Amino acid sequence: MKLLYHNKPLFYFIFIMVLASGKINAQDNKQHPLVGVWLFEETQSFSQMNEKVNAYLSANPELKTQVLSAYIGKKIIFSANGDYAQVLSDGRETYGKWQAQANGQLLININGTLYEHLCNVAGNKLLISSVKNEGDSENMVPNQYYIKI
Template identity: 35%
Template sequence: MKKFKKTYPIICIYSVLFFLTLHPIQSQINDSDRIVGSWFFDSESSFAEVDREVNDFMEANPQLRVKMQSAYTGKTITFLANGAYGQVLGDGTRASGEWYIREDALFIKSQNDVVYTFQFKIQDNKLVLTTVSQNRESKSVVPNQYFTKI
């Protein structure tokens, strides 16, 4: 019994240290693993956050609004474990490329070698992609894109 009383605290300390060192490794693996799969665009949530200036412009140009909404509504994106990326817009337009995660950012490289940068958050079966603007002159029409895993 005395031996158990002496070794029990040591076992507890080693167990805590083991789990603390495992946590950062586990969180890095989770982001890449959890993003793999297909995601369906949530148009209601995404369009609700469109900038007022963009919304006013779309109101003044209804044909452009319809074209934009038809492209985004029904959009699916797919991240494969091997780094391949695919996208099908609501109007059937397809695109492919590569994806990778580095320093808490998601990078998508198109077939034309254009790299798009996103901040991302995954919670349960929900994904939010926030466009990182490369310069101050350009603005994303839908800055926060909400997706549900399918």
């Protein structure tokens, strides 16, 4: 630290580079195809539900109604500044931060919990697939399809 303190031009150079890298990342997000508002597409998404989950929900119609109503009408919002929001049809909202990787990996951090997904954007269509790690519970809708609105 003494080296940087005594070498002010080096310190300012490093400081400016750190600031510039933050601006570059923000500019990249503005151009990222995920930026925008996406509406859950239930037909395709529910058609790929896990058979065990589907059978369990069919045997419990009240629970099935609750689950389906939470998904139908759901919106997710990816902001250029890295903010993430999920708004369910019943008005419940979840906020966090998002980051897309070059390999199609999508990381969403909600209250310190990191969720890992794979995503694919094709025009105004988005597929978000859950990545199941050892010990994770079964995801009810592992492949979620969205349409940009």
